[in-house]
Amino acid sequence: MNATPKNPTPVPRAEIVKLEGVGRSYGAGDLSVHALRGVDLAVRSGELAALAGPSGSGKSTLLNLVAVLDRPTVGRVVVDGVDTGTLSPAGTSRLRRDRIGFVFQTYNLIPVLTAFENAEYVLMLQGRPAAERRERVMAVLEVVGLAGLERRFPRELSGGQQQRVAIARAIAAEPALVLADEPTANLDTRTAGALLDLMVGLNEDKGVTFLFSTHDPEVMSRARRVVRLRDGVVEADEVRAPAARARS
Amino acid sequence: MNAVLKLAWRSLWRNRRRTLITLTSIALGLALTIFMASLGAGVYRQASEGAVRMQAGHLVVEHPEFRHDPSPAHALAATEVVAAARGLPGVETVRPLVVGQAVVATAAGSVGVGVMGVEPEAEIGASPFPERVVLGRYLEEGDVRGAVVGTALARRLKLEPGKKAVLTTTDARGEMTSELLKVVGVFQTGSEESDVFLVQVPIGLARRAWGLPEGAASQVGVILGDPDDLPGVAAALSGRVDPGVAAVRTWREAIPKVAAWIELDTRANRLLRVFVIFLVGSTILNTILMSVLERGREFAVCLALGTPPRMLRAQVLAETLLLAALGTMAGAALGAAVSGWVQAHGIDLSLFLSREEGASGVTVGGFMISPVLRCWLTPEQVGAHTLLVFGLTVGIGLYPTWRSTAVPVADLLRTR
Structure with missing residues (x-):
C-alpha cells in the first residue's frame, strides 16, 4: 500500500490533469486487451474538453484513471498536482472528495437523499459547517435551475432535473476538475442541449474545468477542445474557438 | 455521525x-x-x-446412610435439626417425617405400601395431600390411628373413611410390629405411584410402628418460600448440623429422577x-x-x-x-x-x-x-x-x- 506523499510531485498548476505515457491493459499474455496505449495528455484549468471516439476506444478507461477509480499499467497520472500512483486509499478518497466532481451517465443520485441533500453530500464529506453548506447548495441549485425543487427526492424529478442535481453536486464543492462520463447520453435532445448550456455557462462564467466523454456529435460541437481516441491512442486533439451558448 | x-x-x-x-x-x-x-x-x-412438596422438601436432612439404606435404624434425632431449620430466613415450613415400607391388610387383601408419618399441622399448605382429599378428611392433630390413603389403594383394599386396616412392618430392632389404622380420608393426586402406594399416618403412629423414640425422624424436610433461595439456605443449614450425624441434601439429590x-x-x-x-x-x-x-x-x-x-x-x-x-x-x-x-x-x-x-x-x-x-x-x-x-x-x-x-x-x- 502506498503512503500519501507529504510533498507530491510538483507540476505546473495550470495543468489540472496530466497523463504521461499512460497505458492500461487487462488480462495477460496473448489474451491481454490494451484499452490505452502510451497516452500523453494535459488538461489545463478552465478547459471544456471532450473525449470522443467509438465504443472501446478508451474514453471511459481514461476517465477512470483520472478519477483514480483505476490504475494505469504503465505511465503516470497527475491530478491537480498530485501523482495518483502514490496515493493511499484514504488519500484517494480525499483527492476525489476535494478536487474532483463527477457527473455520471445515469445520474447516480443517492435515492434516499433530496435534491438539496444530494448536492450537499460532498460538502458534508468535507466537514463544511451547515450554514456554509446551505448557502453554497442553494446557490448552485439556483445556477442549475432547480431553485424550489430542493426538497424533492430523485424519484420525483425528471431525468434532466436529476442530471442537473448531479451537476450541482459536482460543482458545489468547487473542485479543480469535473469529470463527466457521457453526461447527456440518457437525455432527450432538448434537455441535453439545456444541460450543455449549463456546463458551457459554468465553464465560461465560473471557470469550472470539464473533461467529459461523449459519442454525441452535437455535444462535441459545443466543446472547446475535442480529444479523439481510437484503439487506445490519441488520434487527434483539436482546440476550437469558444462555443456558442445557446444550442438552437 | x-x-x-x-x-x-x-x-x-x-x-x-x-x-x-x-x-x-x-x-x-x-x-x-x-x-x-x-x-x-x-x-x-x-x-x-x-415433587418437592409431595416428598420431604426443597432440602432434606437425613442420616448420612439413609439414602443408601433407608431402614428405621438410620433415623436421626430431629428436634435440634427442626429448631435449626426453623430459625433460618427464607424457610416456610419444616416437616419432620418418618418414612418406611410396610404391608397394609384388610379383609379384602394386603398390599405393600410406602408409609409417610407426618405432623398434620405442618402439612397444611406445605404438601398437596390435604388439598387432594376427595373422600372424608385429612389427618388432624389428635388423630392417633388415623390414616389417609390413595384412591387406587382404597379401591384395592375396599377402604373408605371409617374403615380399619392393619399395618405390619419390621421395626428398627428387626422385630415384626403391627398397628391398627383407621382410615379418615382418601386422596387423589393423579400420580399413580402415590395413589396406589402411599399411606400417610400421624408421625407418632409411625414412630411406634418402627420403634423410634420421641423426636426421632427419618428425614426433616425444609420447604422454602422461594426456591431460588435454595443455595443460601442449604449452605446456612449445613453449617448448623453435624455432618457426621446428618446430611443436608437438595431436592436434586433427593429426587434424582425429576x-x-x-x-x-x-x-x-x-x-x-x-x-x-x-x-x-x-x-x-x-x-x-x-x-x-x-x-x-x-x-x-x-x-x-x-x-x-x-x-x-x-x-x-x-x-x-x-x-x-x-x-x-x-x-x-x-x-x-x-x-x-x-x-x-x-x-x-x-x-x-x-x-x-x-x-x-x-x-x-x-x-x-x-x-x-x-x-x-x-x-x-x-x-x-x-x-x-x-x-x-x-x-x-x-x-x-x-x-x-x-x-x-x-x-x-x-x-x-
Whole structure:
C-alpha cells in the first residue's frame, strides 16, 4: 500500500490533469486487451474538453484513471498536482472528495437523499459547517435551475432535473476538475442541449474545468477542445474557438 | 455521525416491506425464545415444586446412610435439626417425617405400601395431600390411628373413611410390629405411584410402628418460600448440623429422577432455542446481504465521490444496529407480554390429556404436574435473550458491512 506523499510531485498548476505515457491493459499474455496505449495528455484549468471516439476506444478507461477509480499499467497520472500512483486509499478518497466532481451517465443520485441533500453530500464529506453548506447548495441549485425543487427526492424529478442535481453536486464543492462520463447520453435532445448550456455557462462564467466523454456529435460541437481516441491512442486533439451558448 | 444515521435510517425504510418482514422475524424469533425459556422455567418449577412438596422438601436432612439404606435404624434425632431449620430466613415450613415400607391388610387383601408419618399441622399448605382429599378428611392433630390413603389403594383394599386396616412392618430392632389404622380420608393426586402406594399416618403412629423414640425422624424436610433461595439456605443449614450425624441434601439429590428429567429437557429446550435463533439469523443475513448487494452501484457512487470506506461501512453497520435495536425491542416486549400473560393465566392442557380416572395432569418421575402450564419469566431471561439476538444480528451484519465497500467501483458506475 502506498503512503500519501507529504510533498507530491510538483507540476505546473495550470495543468489540472496530466497523463504521461499512460497505458492500461487487462488480462495477460496473448489474451491481454490494451484499452490505452502510451497516452500523453494535459488538461489545463478552465478547459471544456471532450473525449470522443467509438465504443472501446478508451474514453471511459481514461476517465477512470483520472478519477483514480483505476490504475494505469504503465505511465503516470497527475491530478491537480498530485501523482495518483502514490496515493493511499484514504488519500484517494480525499483527492476525489476535494478536487474532483463527477457527473455520471445515469445520474447516480443517492435515492434516499433530496435534491438539496444530494448536492450537499460532498460538502458534508468535507466537514463544511451547515450554514456554509446551505448557502453554497442553494446557490448552485439556483445556477442549475432547480431553485424550489430542493426538497424533492430523485424519484420525483425528471431525468434532466436529476442530471442537473448531479451537476450541482459536482460543482458545489468547487473542485479543480469535473469529470463527466457521457453526461447527456440518457437525455432527450432538448434537455441535453439545456444541460450543455449549463456546463458551457459554468465553464465560461465560473471557470469550472470539464473533461467529459461523449459519442454525441452535437455535444462535441459545443466543446472547446475535442480529444479523439481510437484503439487506445490519441488520434487527434483539436482546440476550437469558444462555443456558442445557446444550442438552437 | 448524524449524516450516517440519517442515511442509515432512510436506507432502512427504502424497502419498507422487506424491513418490516425482517423486523417481524427478529421480533417473533426473540419473543419465541423468551417464551420457550420462560415456559421451560415455569414447567420445571412446577415439576420440581410438585415433587418437592409431595416428598420431604426443597432440602432434606437425613442420616448420612439413609439414602443408601433407608431402614428405621438410620433415623436421626430431629428436634435440634427442626429448631435449626426453623430459625433460618427464607424457610416456610419444616416437616419432620418418618418414612418406611410396610404391608397394609384388610379383609379384602394386603398390599405393600410406602408409609409417610407426618405432623398434620405442618402439612397444611406445605404438601398437596390435604388439598387432594376427595373422600372424608385429612389427618388432624389428635388423630392417633388415623390414616389417609390413595384412591387406587382404597379401591384395592375396599377402604373408605371409617374403615380399619392393619399395618405390619419390621421395626428398627428387626422385630415384626403391627398397628391398627383407621382410615379418615382418601386422596387423589393423579400420580399413580402415590395413589396406589402411599399411606400417610400421624408421625407418632409411625414412630411406634418402627420403634423410634420421641423426636426421632427419618428425614426433616425444609420447604422454602422461594426456591431460588435454595443455595443460601442449604449452605446456612449445613453449617448448623453435624455432618457426621446428618446430611443436608437438595431436592436434586433427593429426587434424582425429576432432576434428571429437568436437566434433559432444559438441554432440549436450549437446543430448540438455538435452532430458532439460527433460523432468525439466516433471515437477517439474507435481508441485510440482499440490501447491500442490490445497492452496489450506490455504494460505488459514494466511494467515487470521496466517501471514506469506513463511513460507508459505518452506515451499513448503523442500518444493522437500527434493525437489531428495533427488532429486539419489539421482540423483548412481545415475549415478555406473552410470557407474563401465560404466567398469570396459564395454558390449560386438560383437553389434550387422557380422560382416564385420575389423569388430571402429567406425571414426571411419578410426580404430578398440573395440566395448567405457567411461564416463569425473569428479567435475566429477557435480558440474556435480547442481548443474544441483538449481538447475533450485529455479528451477522459484519459480513454485509465489509461487502459494502468491496465493490468494483468503475464497473458498477458504467452499469444502468
